[in-house]
Structure formats: structure tokens, C-alpha cells
Amino acid sequence: MTELKKDIQKEFKNYLKNLIVLIFTVIPLYFEISLAEKFINSQNDKLLWFMDLGIYNFIFSIIASTFMYFYSSLKTTIEIKLFYTEDKLKNVKIKHNENKQIILEITAKGKRKNIPGEMVLNYPDWLDMQIKGRPYLTSLDEQNQYVLDLQKMFNQQKEINQTKEIAIDLIGNGNPEEKNSIEIIPELTKGNRNPLRRVKFQGLKIEIKGN
Template structure:
């Protein structure tokens, strides 16, 4: 379901980009900035319109692609993936109450170092108890069943360019006999500017259910 949502989002963004480029092209043509008229090879308004639309679309597509490449080159890429440690998948079914299951949070950070305005937060459902080893950049708030990861602390050993990978293992145990199911993923609060231009956040969650 997550992959389908990502595909739909990608297609919608591509369509919006094409519409935006078309609007700019029409604006140029309506202000008499005609490339076809400049070369003066035809007087047919339909051919002039078609040529101008095609040329402006091509030029603007190239400009947008170059701008997107330059922006992505300067972005800080943060990838977060929560997996079932035993099966290396994004699904976990808890059957036994006798022993804890293990999930692994994998963090991959690469790109130009930037100070983040928010922490990485993971909220676990009430029917799960969680435990992990103590590390300087991680804090668990038991009252909220919440894990907070200070990425600025995690990146503090790097300067200029960041390239690091961290794995954090959680022991999880269900505290209810009911059949429950939740999708758990990390959340990173960012400003609109950071989200669009400075930070690329890729997030893969895990579906946990109990039987």
C-alpha cells in the first residue's frame, strides 16, 4: 500500500510540474515572446503556436531537471527503515507472550550536513512494551510509549559532509491478549523549506500485528 501511495504521489507531482510548465509557456507566448516569429519561417498562427509550445516546454523541462539535480546534490538525505530483524521484512506477527520479538531501526544519513529543527519520533501503540540499549542520541518516554532520536546528536561527529549508518534494535513484547494491528513508522518534523529544498526524507515503516 505504501509503494502504491508513493507511485501515485510521484505521478501527481509529475503532472503538476507539466501543468506549471505549460502555464509558463502560454504566458511567454501571450506576451509576444515568440521564438517561431523570431525566425520568421511561417505566418500560420497554428504552426507558430505549436512550435512555441514545443520549444518552451523543452527548454523549461531542461531548466527544471537541472535545478532539481542541483538541489538534490545539496540535500541531506535521511533514510529510515524499520524491519523485522529475524525475517528482514517490514512485517511482524507476534504470537508468543513468552519471549520478546526484535525489530531493527536502520538510519542512513548522507549528504551536506545541516542542523535539523526537530527530532526523529516513533510512536508505539499502547499494546506493545519496548526496550532498547541506552545510547546518547536516543530517549524513550514510557508515559507516551514514544522513542525520540536526536539526529543532530547522532551527526555531531561529522562536519561538512555526512555519511553514516546506524542500527538500533528494539525488544518488543505485547501486553494485551487482544488481536491488534498497527503500522509504525518514524516521523521527522521539518519546515516547508527544508522539506522542499534542503532535506530528503525516505521513510519505511513496519506493520505489526498480534494473534
């Protein structure tokens, strides 16, 4: 579902870019501002119109692509992934009372001021998550939640290009006869939106097997 959402967003951005280029292309054509007649000696209005259409479309496409490139270069990119083992598997199976270790990997590139404030990890009652204490970590056991202060995590410098990994111990709880599954996806707290930030998430599917 996450990959589908990304594909839809990408397609939407492409359509939006094409629409903006089309609007700016039509404006000089509407006011009969011709560039083609300066290069082509022709009295054929239709030919000149189509030539102008191609010229203006090319010019505004270059401008739009250049703007999007510089806008993207200003963005801070944060990738937050949950995975199992060094192979970075996206799913893990665990038995009741079994202990397995997963990894939370956070990569940040860009300006520190654009990093979001807090990120949360929620987990169900039938699963126990244990993370060693850190200055930027808060454990809310009653809510089955961990809160990570990303600003504290990346507080060394203004420009950052760094990856941090956090080991998490998983322990299966609950009724040994039951089977449960969930996909745990890290989330940002509300109010963390910023147009100069791009955040990518990768969740981990966890399945607990009955005896």
C-alpha cells in the same frame, strides 16, 4: 497507504511542473515573440505558432528539469526503516511473553544541518520495547515512547553519508487470550519541516497472537 501517498505526491509534482512549463511557454506566445520565424522561412502564421509552441515548451522543460535536479542535489535525504530479520521483512508475529528482535535503520546523506532534530517511536501497552541506552536516546516509559535526537546521532561531520542500526527487543504483553496488531511508523516531532530535507519512512506491522 504510505506507498499510495508517495505515488500521489509524485504525480502532483509532475502536474505542477507541467503547469509551470505551460505558463512560461504561453508568455512569449502571448506577446508574439517568435523564434521559429528566425529558422523557418514561412508566412504561415499557424505553422509558426505551433513551431514556437514546441520550441518554447522544449526550452522551458529543460530549464525546469535542470532546476529540479540541482534543487534535489541540495537536499539531505534521511531514510528511517523498521524491519524484522536480515531479510528486512515489513511484518512480524509475536506470541505473549515471547521475545523477538527488530532493527531500526537510519540512513542520512547530505548536510548535517538539514537533519531533523528529534524522532519518536510510539508503542502500545500490549507490547514492550527495549532499547539499550545511548547518548541520543530518551526513554519515556509512562508514554510508551522513545525519543531519538538525530542531531546527536549524526554529529561527526558537516557532510554525512552514514547508516546506523539500532537493535530493539520486542516482548509481547497483555491478555494471552487477545489478538492485537499495529503498524509502528517512526515519526518526526513537530516543527521539523525543512524544504531542503527529504525523509522516507518504512513502518513495521506487528501482530501478537493469542494462545
